[in-house]
Structures are given as structure tokens and as C-alpha cells.
Amino acid sequence: MESLQSHRVEMISIAVALVAIGAGTAFYFYITKKPKGFLDPENFKEYKLVKRTELSHNVAKFKFALPTPNSVLGLPIGQHMSCRGKDNVGEEVVKPYTPTTLDSDIGYFELVIKMYPQGRMSQHFREMREGDYLAVKGPKGRFKYQPNQVRAFGMIAGGTGITPMFQVTRAILENPDDKTNIHLIYANVTYEDILLKVNLSLSFLCWMY
Numbered sequence: 349m350e351s352l353q354s355h356r357v358e359m360i361s362i363a364v365a366l367v368a369i370g371a372g373t374a375f376y377f378y379i380t381k382k383p384k385g386f387l388d389p390e391n392f393k394e395y396k397l398v399k400r401t402e403l404s405h406n407v408a409k410f411k412f413a414l415p416t417p418n419s420v421l422g423l424p425i426g427q428h429m430s431c432r433g434k435d436n437v438g439e440e441v442v443k444p445y446t447p448t449t450l451d452s453d454i455g456y457f458e459l460v461i462k463m464y465p466q467g468r469m470s471q472h473f474r475e476m477r478e479g480d481y482l483a484v485k486g487p488k489g490r491f492k493y494q495p496n497q498v499r500a501f502g503m504i505a506g507g508t509g510i511t512p513m514f515q516v517t518r519a520i521l522e523n524p525d526d527k528t529n530i531h532l533i534y535a536n537v538t539y540e541d542i543l544l545k546v547n548l549s550l551s552f553l554c555w556m557y
């Protein structure tokens with residue numbers, strides 16, 4: 349009788365231990381699992397414009413919703429994506445753009461776009477209103493940034509060329525374990541042409557006009 353009881357206690361202890369191990373493993377995978385990105389390198393996917401903010405007479409910030417509030421875009425740092433639109437005669441146009449957001453921004457991504465008077469894709473963005481959809485495909489590009497992969501970056505950018513630099517710079521500055529130094533020279537035609545000027549800290553910026 350005593351031996352039967354001790355056997356039961358042993359079985360219950362093993363069962364409790366197995367449940368604890370199972371729950372611990374599930375919790376570990378839950379907290380370490382990276383959410384799946386929604387970009388597709390082969391097919392264009394449509395993303396809804398949820399907010400358009402005019403930053404100057406020809407620059408606007410476009411905020412697009414991802415399919416769920418917990419989704420991430422899934423764009424490796426240093427890469428860009430193709431956006432598809434229509435020009436002023438209705439012809440299809442595809443151009444590359446780099447979001448200013450990272451995968452730490454959950455549920456949305458943002459593009460800062462300079463719209464040129466006669467630019468073909470510029471026309472598409474000029475016409476876009478909240479509620480419209482943008483077709484996007486990616487990731488594109490060969491460069492993939494890894495934290496601490498180099499001691500320092502020397503970046504030279506002009507005009508809208510700041511967006512890839514901004515993306516890499518943000519990733520470095522937001523990661524306390526990333527010790528990479530950044531030297532950025534950013535050139536623009538006029539002060540008004542400087543993209544993201546409120547976001548760029550003067551401490552790492554060398555202005556050139």
C-alpha cells in the first residue's frame with residue numbers, strides 16, 4: 349500500500365516537472381521568436397496609407413499600416429523596397445524607397461518622400477490620400493547591416509539619399525550594444541531641402557550647402 353502511494357507521488361512529481369519544462373520551453377520560444385515580416389520579395393503587397401503628414405512644400409511623411417497591429421515589415425537594416433504607382437499618364441512606375449522606420453516599429457512603416465514637379469512616382473505620391481493603398485515588394489539590395497560589423501561608418505549623402513543612412517544610423521543609436529561610430533556628411537541644395545532635419549541630431553551631423 350505504502351509502495352503504491354509513493355509510486356503515485358513519484359508519477360505526479362514527474363508529470364508536474366514535465367508540464368513545467370513544457371511551459372518554460374513554450375514561454376522561451378514565445379519571447380525569443382521574431383515576428384514574421386510581411387514583405388514579399390516576389391509579389392507586390394498592398395499597404396493602406398493611414399496618415400499623411402506634409403513636412404514642407406514638396407516633402408511628406410506617409411504612414412502605412414501593416415496587416416495586423418503586431419506585424420513587422422521585415423526589412424533588413426540597410427535594404428530598401430520597390431514601390432509601384434502610376435504616373436500622370438497612367439503608366440506603371442516602380443521606384444526604390446527606404447523606410448525611416450525599423451522592425452522595432454510594430455504595426456506600421458513610414459516613408460519620407462520628396463515629390464519632384466515632373467517626377468513620375470512623385471506624381472503617384474502627390475495624389476495619394478489617407479485610405480489609399482500602395483503596392484510594395486522587397487526586400488531589395490545586397491547590403492545587410494549587422495551590429496558592430498565595422499568600427500566606424502563614413503557616410504556621404506545628398507538629398508533623399510539620407511533615408512538609407514538614417515535607417516542604419518537609427519539602428520546603431522537605438523542599440524546600446526552597438527559601438528559603431530558614425531560620420532555623416534549630408535549635402536542639400538537649400539536648407540528647406542534637408543529631409544528629416546528634425547530627426548537628425550546636430551551632434552552627428554555636418555551640414556553642407
Ligand SMILES: Cc1cc2nc3c(=O)[nH]c(=O)nc-3n(C[C@H](O)[C@H](O)[C@H](O)COP(=O)(O)OP(=O)(O)OC[C@H]3O[C@@H](n4cnc5c(N)ncnc54)[C@H](O)[C@@H]3O)c2cc1C
Pocket residue numbers: 428441443444445446447459460461462463464465466467468469470471508509511512
Ligand atoms: C535605395 C534608394 C532609396 C531611396 N529612398 C528614397 C526615400 O526614402 N525617399 C525619397 O523621396 N526618395 C528615395 N529614393 C529616390 C527615389 O527612388 C526616386 O528616384 C525619386 O522619388 C524620384 O522618382 P520620380 O519617379 O518621382 O522621378 P523621375 O521621374 O525619375 O524624375 C527624376 C527627376 O527628373 C526630373 N524630370 C522628370 N521628367 C522631367 C522632364 N520631362 N523634364 C524635366 N525634368 C524632369 C524630375 O523633376 C526629377 O527631378 C531612393 C532611391 C534609392 C536608389
